[in-house]
Amino acid sequence: MSEIVPPPAVPDSSSIEKASTWVQPLRNEIGRVLVGQAELVDRLLVALLTNGHVLLEGVPGLAKTLAVRTLSSALHADFKRIQFTPDLLPADVIGTMVYHPKEGSFTARLGPIFANLVLADEINRAPAKVQSALLEAMQERQVTIGENTYKLPDPFMVLATQNPIDQEGTYTLPEAQLDRFLFKVRVVYPTPAEERRVLDAMATSAPKLEVNQITKTEDIVASRTLVNAIYMDEKIRDYIVSIIQATRTPDAYAPHLKLLIRCGASPRGTINLALAAKAYAFLAGRNYVTPQDIKDLAPDILRHRILLSYEAEAEGVSSEDVIKQLLDKLPVP
Template identity: 50%
Template sequence: MQVANGQIADEEMTRAREVLARIGEIFSATVVGQESLYRALIVALMARGHVLLESVPGLAKTTAAVTLSEAISGSFSRIQCTPDLMPNDIVGTQIYTYETGTFSTQLGPVHANMVLLDEINRSSAKTQSAMLEAMQERQTSIGGTIYRLPDPFMVLATQNPVDEEGTYVLPEAQMDRFLLKEVLTYPTPSEEIEILTKTAERAFGRETEPVTTDDVLFLQGIASRVYVDQAIKAYVVALINTTRGGGPRPIPDIGRHVRVGASPRGSLALMRVGQARALLEGRNYVVPDDIRIMRHSVLRHRLIRTYDALAAEIPPEAIIDSVFAAVPAP
């Protein structure tokens, strides 16, 4: 068995390409366009992370989550967040049975491979923290007993930027626990015509056989072994330090726009996303483009802007671009 750079065998890379191709075929057969959404979902899945989606309603977020769960033969749960949603409604609870005089445990909807947390900013802070704890620890505690969440496990949380009434803003420090924050845009006119045509002809569907959750665990294992050179690691650290006002080439006025830069969790996210993106491209090593291509999704929710930046409506993407322009790629 020939082992390539990054200690990944050729046979393993071949299997990874086949699994990714099957998932991509199933996704594209049901979801029109939304390439950035697919890339975010599959990269987060391979990197064992979670995704925060921001968009107006009707852009196939639920359809994408259901399709991906079906493509990996996984279980799916959808949780509609409301102000009266309690942590037990998500995690689970104990139920007392009068006939037997005993308690039985009923697991909540978070115990699924793919969890869609719809409009997370409509739930209270207590419920948000319970969900984020489950995401981080990958387990829940009910009645003093620990219950492991299924593996693979991924949360796709959405928030609607249009509505403000009856919402609870997700704190920046908690948003940092999401690997990616993806902002969806409307489909192009040609894509929207394709949506109408497929709907009228009932042409949505798939013929490709789905992969298994074992295939997903295999992808996650391979992604973690994708080779990252020391120069790439130094590049990542330099980028993150630049957001904090340091780095090899500090941006003089970045303190006017960024109150708090990215944490070491941002460095880990850039590297893990780079590894997953390299595998998605069929490579077993990371190149600078793997770090750059998803920079907005990785960092836009990790930078806390100053009041001046917010007042001037300077988007986080512009700050991120200036950081990447200042740091030379290896």
């Protein structure tokens, strides 16, 4: 693609660089505690900048909880962890009314969802009514307890985890609810070098995990105005639409994929890919989006939005395989 020249109305590069001075120090501070998860950290920052939520998929022990806790400490944000279990009730998540016999009155007891960062651990272990209560709060950013409605704090981000291996006693998240997550990130095992660093740092009965505050949540909220003003060329917009359209009509690009995709991405995928690309450019200190931004983010945006056919599952084809093939077939602007 030829050089992108943003119009005068777009904030200049120096404004973006000045507003994003907290980004690299924050990455460095988190990286000091969290080894080998730089991409995960960037996805979490993109979600914060776009008011999105993240679904983390990975086996236990890959530092998913540590990642969220470290990020909250570096931002001086309120953090809550909810362990989802089969006996969990919606009131355990959002809160409930408590009766006081002496006064003969009710007061609202707010649930753990009232935090900036909420870790919904093993979300697929709770029944559908609990999942729905959480996902409704994610969408509306407010909850109703009794007759009163309470707004959730800003920023507010839910990071839900699920184990791809252990499926016994789990409740699969419906596709409509999965679509509410900005990203579905696969957390992978560390490399040998990274695992050695983990060993050196953590092989003690009391590992030191102090995290310094680098910025504050107000800086995240303030940065959103600039993120929204990031320039996106018309050709980039068309490229995003063509990617989403390709998931619905794959036979127009790669005929053999028609039998592998049962359902393509919704328009929410189109919107989220554009929003995430702007935030991704902001983290890079740019005032414009590039085609590579789109290609980098597309797998995590689309992974949970493409439903594969039984033929694909039988052949061992993953959504990543399908997305990669579509991206390879589509012309890049």
